[in-house]
Amino acid sequence: MGFLSPEVPAAAACLHCGLPSHGARFCCHGCEGAYDVINGMGLGGYYLRRLLDPAARALKPEPEARTDLARNIVTTVDGTHTLMLAVDGLQCAACVWLIESILAREADVQTGRVNMTTRRLRLAWRGDMARADHFCQIVERLGYRLVPFDPACLTENTDKAGRALMRALAVAAFAAGNVMLISLGTWFGLTQNMGPATRDLMHWFSALIALPAIAYSGMVFFRSAASALRHGRTNMDVPISIGVILVTCMSLWQTSIGGVHTYFDSAVTLLFFLLIGRVLDQRARGQARNTAEQLLLLRAADVSVLQQDGSVRRMPQSAVAAGDLALVGMGERVGVDGVLESRHASLDTSLVTGESLPESVTHGVKIFAGTINLGAAIQLRVAATGDSTLLAECVRLIEAAEQTRGKFVILTDRVARFYAPAVHLCALSTFIVWWALLHRGVSDSLMAAAAVLIITCPCALALAVPAVQVIATSRLFRAGILLKSPTALERLALVDTAVFDKTGTLTEPSLVLAGHAPAPALRVAAAMAAHSRHPLCRALVHASGGGRMEAGVIEHPGQGLEKDGIRLGSRVFCGLELGEAAGPELCLVQPGETPVIFTFAESLRHDAASTMDVLQKRGLHVEIASGDQLPSVQRVAAALKIADFHGRLSPVQKSNRIEALRAAGHHVLMVGDGLNDGPCLAAADVSAAPASAADISQTVADVVFQGDGLAPVAAVLRMARLASGAMRQNLALSIGYNAVMLPLAACGYVTPWLAALAMSSSSIAVMLNSLRLQRVKL
């Protein structure tokens, strides 16, 4: 017990979730209940050993509509049910222990294991399938949030590729170690009169170990090289493969004729070094992709569909058919495109159109997926799924934009284009000079040519770029920035123009309390608002600093909240005769006091101004492309000192603006969050989206950044430039090394031990240079 430094709760913090509780022991009933459950089961040690993670979701139980679990349960023939769930709210290892312990108390649970890296819970049990609901409930009661998912649609493929790489690495490591051991023996033996028979035996042993290892581990490179050649292209794997194969054949031939030198050790060590680079690269990117998937998964919303018999069933978006009647509760996100059946609705469409103020729509108007229902629960008739939806339109635009983007050729491939022919030409000319001009015999000439191939084998060169990428990617990952595309860093380094969307990107994704509100009224209102999931109520609670929760509050859906004559809600609900509201607002009436009106507005992200300043100081051209009304775009542009702005742009116009910039020779970074930004994210040279962005925008974007600031945009650009610099230094380093060693090899001075030494030292130099990025302050 107490292996982590015990947490001392601040006097005014909730004992369960750690949020401010204004003097009380708990901030709400949910937390009190969770605390009792944990202590009641004798698991109170949890509170002593946990460390609250401020970045994770607070451990506050929030009742939420139960999703339909049945469709994700897999049942095997022996009657075992398995369910995979994404877990939200994990703070530290103690949470893993708590969840696993509490599930272990259930007699029929066979496995309840949390993977802390991927933040997923695997649940297996026997017997009744419907028990899943109960299991989820006991975990959710503690404040975690569980989202079921189908493991088949996630990362399965990358997992397999990762394991194949690991196996190849293990085999190469084994072979490299043993062959090097034997080679060392022969090298020292050469200076101490080792007999030719012993030497030959050693060479045969080396061949015995090296050949299968090269055949197995080398496949990674051979396959990639073959597929590049088939498509008439070349990449770094081509010179690697040719080098390894030729050197192996040469060494085998030398062994068979009893030659002095073989290069098996070089060939295997080369594969070993390169595979380390590949595995690390795969890991770093797998981790970033995993987290990006998790973000999307936790937001995947089910759709409530009204059945014939009047009951409501929650089903995934894909299972909803056109013509179904969908229900959207207050504060809920609309999951499907449809036509409004209710008389009236107030919608937050910022994620779809970029419009910052709520929109009022009436019966028969089309509503798009991704909007948030701010008013009373509404019903909508699901529109024809397929080509007519806004989403489908955006997907079509994105596909078109991606085609025009063309294929970006990464740095190493550009180098490989001239590198491979050059080294093979060098080796060939070495052979010809030795054989035809110096008349040294086929064997000696071939050995000289092989030495050239070994020395020029692009070990350091092939590590030059991946090493930098791995370190930069994991450094950014720790800062909450997810690099999804392997070429993103190189493309980011070229950026000279940054285009920002306004709503949700430069501004906060949700509305905030505007103007001055009297503190006592705010406290009363926030205590009531804590009961509602309505976005305005959330903003109110946020403004008061996460207040206490009032007991006995009644929610009148779509109208407001009430308790003992105190009312919080719309003007009509509060009985105020003041005419139409100018913007989003909440009214508070208390008996015997003057009514208070809280107004809400969009606010700039806290570091928007400083980030724009940094970008412009670095010489980037910054502009705003928004779908919102021109005056509000103008206001934001003025506040951020951005001279170039465009308002009222449709997705197509936004995309055209990006194309125009690119046609003028600029390299454009697009930062956006909305559904309407999808096409221009795809059209830009490189794109970034905040984690609050629409699903499709996050999927398209090369970079996804977490947190509530814009500073990551500046950080990722800075890191990209540093990384690009480090890549170039590495390339210069390894090409310089080749330039020095190549003449020596061509003259026949390079023996196997010298080759091994030179190859390792150049690789290590490149790695050390890349490691400098680890210390960069973002």
Next chain:
Amino acid sequence: MSSLLWLIAISLCLGSGALALFLWALRSGQYEDLEGSASRILFDDD
């Protein structure tokens, strides 16, 4: 001379044993959750 043969054979056996162990560990999913495994040894068994 024969000692050399023995030593090489033994080292190869040990090496391939280790390789086999690693491949087994990889196959049985022990590398799937490195972060969790690091903390798990500290949990109480109950």
